[in-house]
Amino acid sequence: MTTNIPTQKSTDAVKTPTGDTAPLIPLPAALARVLTLAGSAVALAGTFLAWTWTDEFPGNLTITGYPGGLQVLTLIGAALTILFALSGYGIRGLRWLTPGGTHSPARATSLGVLGATGYALGAISYVLGGVVNLEPGAWVSAIGALIAALGAFALPADVPRDADDATNPWARFRHSLAAPEPGRAKELPSWAEILIISTAFGIGLYVFSFGIGIDTDNPELFIGFLIITGFSFTALTRAGLLKRLSALTAKYRTVTLTAAFVAAICFPFTQTNDQFALIGANILIFATVALGLNVVVGLAGLLDLGYVAFLGVGAYAAALVSGSPQSSIGVQFPFWAAVLTGAAASLIFGVLIGAPTLRLRGDYLAIVTLGFGEIFRITMNNLNGNSGPDVTNGSNGIPNIPDLEIFGFDLGIPHDVLGQELTRSGNYYLLMLLCTLVVVTVFRRSADSRIGRAWVAIREDETAATAMGINGFRLKLLAFALGASLAGLAGTVQAHVSYSVTPEQYQFAGSVPPNSAFLLAAVILGGMGTISGPLVGAALLYLIPAKLQFMAEYQLLLFGVALMLLMRFRPEGLVADRRKQLEFHETGQLDVPDDKGLPETATGVAKAGA
Known part of the structure; x- marks a missing residue:
């Protein structure tokens, strides 16, 4: 009589991944790339056209060839989408934006462009009394933003999705915005790292000054600013740029405080x-x-x-x-x-x-x-x-x-x-x-x-x-x-x-x-x-x-x-801080026990050796 003795196996060997990287919208990858870039370019081009015929709407969106007001936000969001999309494709010179070649940052910014542009069209229609007040430039940007968002969500997912999430639309949507953990950043000279910190605080000063400088009589522009800023923050987080900037600020604390203080001093002069x-x-x-x-x-x-x-x-x-x-x-x-x-x-x-x-x-x-x-x-x-x-x-x-x-x-x-x-x-x-x-x-x-x-x-x-x-x-x-x-x-x-x-x-x-x-x-x-x-x-x-x-x-x-x-x-x-991230997102616990009280991995080992 032969007795089967279960052999020792690692968890990874027993638990094979069942997920896939299927996109949220089933389209060929090449077509998705074209739609993302083309839609963003169209949305950007539409900002140089008039969005309405009267200057009664705040921001003066009647000028052709010179974006203003909400058009500027759409332009910035579309430009960021193009940059993140090209970086996700591995274009040389832009790989530092998404070192892992991820597409989730482009998805986030495309949603921001779609949200800001759609909100702009709704605000113009509400304030001026109907969609008849929209000029062709508004429709061009809106259609381009929609095409870019569809293309971005047709790109392959960055993280394998579990089979249980395939029937849950909300889980599939959230998973499409997930990004893998960024790899180790390439070591840079000290002067380059200090320059990155200074540039980051300069950009932060510009964004803060832009937001605080919006007139209270133009709340539409401020809401659009919040939409673009929120999705851009999400994109930077998914790309791993904020985490790497945080590592640099922790490395150069004195430089960070000095840069922050100098940027804050410059604020009242702006x-x-x-x-x-x-x-x-x-x-x-x-x-x-x-x-x-x-x-x-x-x-x-x-x-x-x-x-x-x-x-x-x-x-x-x-x-x-x-x-x-x-x-x-x-x-x-x-x-x-x-x-x-x-x-x-x-x-x-x-x-x-x-x-x-x-x-x-x-x-x-x-x-x-x-x-x-x-x-x-x-x-x-x-x-x-x-x-x-x-x-x-x-x-x-x-x-x-x-x-x-x-x-x-x-x-x-x-x-x-x-x-x-x-x-x-x-x-x-x-x-x-x-x-x-x-x-x-x-x-x-x-x-x-x-x-x-x-x-x-x-x-x-x-x-x-x-x-x-x-x-x-x-x-x-x-x-x-x-x-x-x-x-x-x-x-x-x-x-x-x-x-x-x-x-x-x-x-x-x-x-x-x-x-x-x-x-x-x-x-x-x-x-x-x-x-x-x-x-x-x-x-x-x-x-x-x-x-x-x-x-x-x-x-x-x-x-x-x-x-x-x-x-x-x-x-x-x-x-x-790292402590809170571990507390809320990385429990470090064993897998969920099954009906017999054993973790799934241990049950798999037992079944494999039986």
Whole structure:
């Protein structure tokens, strides 16, 4: 009698791949390539033709031979589609765009062109009263964008698809946008890598300046800008370019911070409207406070729902010592003393609130901090001379806060710098940029220190951290105090930028940021525990409502929908660290067990040897 003894086999040998690379649209590969390139070229050519006959639609789309408004977005998207498509075909000189020869970036940009062009046609028809207002150029670009999208999705998939996904249209669509892990990049000289970092920040400055410079009377252009930017960001991610740029910025941290700081300094000189520079200053205030909250939430893992109150404490403390005629104290400190006063006041309140509450965890801590935020707002309302002492002037707040004067430099009047006029908003923008640099430095040093690693340990598992000898309460209180003082630092500048402080500015949720809900969302949206994540999240959450004021009534609804989509498709945030990517996308678990309790791979081995 012969006995069959199962031999040892590797998982890869037993589990053969059953997927294929069939495209979403069944067309020959050669035809798909032609359609992608030809459609993108047609869409690009259509932008040089008139899209409508009247200049009543914002952007003046009536000129032939000179793209404007929404036409520029279609032109940029079509050009990117052509570049990614040629790179995916292995064209020499463009392989660096998609080193693995992938087609998913071209699919993403083709969808962006189709979405932006289709939205433009719909907006023109809605604003002007029908499709009869569309000129041939609009139809040319729309048809070209549709052809390019069909061709892009007819290209072979980059990653083998499981057989189970063949009958699921949504799974097939998502799979068509997937891309394989990019290979190891070719080593470049140091000067070339530094040049790439500088160029990337220059492009980022241009994109940000373009978006913030869109007039609020032209929301159609801003929506189109969001469509193109979103799909282009997806394309760059699928191509692996953002991952490689992240590796370079991690390698040259000092160069990265310097390039970012220089690009940020140049921003106010790119704006011709003082209102846009003011938006930039408010974004920095919002971003700085979000970065301070990132110490509490992102590093220490403490859910704080009343963090905006610390911003209010710093703002009220600075307003009381600013020399305002309505101040109950009647003193005027120099700027450095006002900054220290605001930061110290927030620090004291952080310790006073944190000492009795940080022994709580999870939802209980969140409820207590939410209550503190509401108590602060109500207390500022009651200190009006009637319900309590006359300190804050009640709901009227403290108005007429004078402009700052630093070393004889009055921030309230315009100044000429290298032949460029720097307005009041530009002055405060640069001041807030200096404060942001301080906060970024503090965050970076804290995160890399022994204390920062202890915060991360507490965030991951406080019980295990305590068992390893970490004093959880003391370190959590330190994180709470540090985050509060950083918020107070930003509050001192906010008080002077806005000329006044009122209790209604510091709510848990409202239509105008900053508030606690938007601050927490900025940290989660951008990426917890990172430096650039909260800055990106805060910029998006402040800029989008500022530009789409006509949707103010539906802002919270759209905000909730956006958060649900984010949690579904990118729970680690827009700028995630490696830890979060592993947590949400690479579980490292064994295969799903079958009915007998064995993993599929082990069952396959047993069946193979039986």
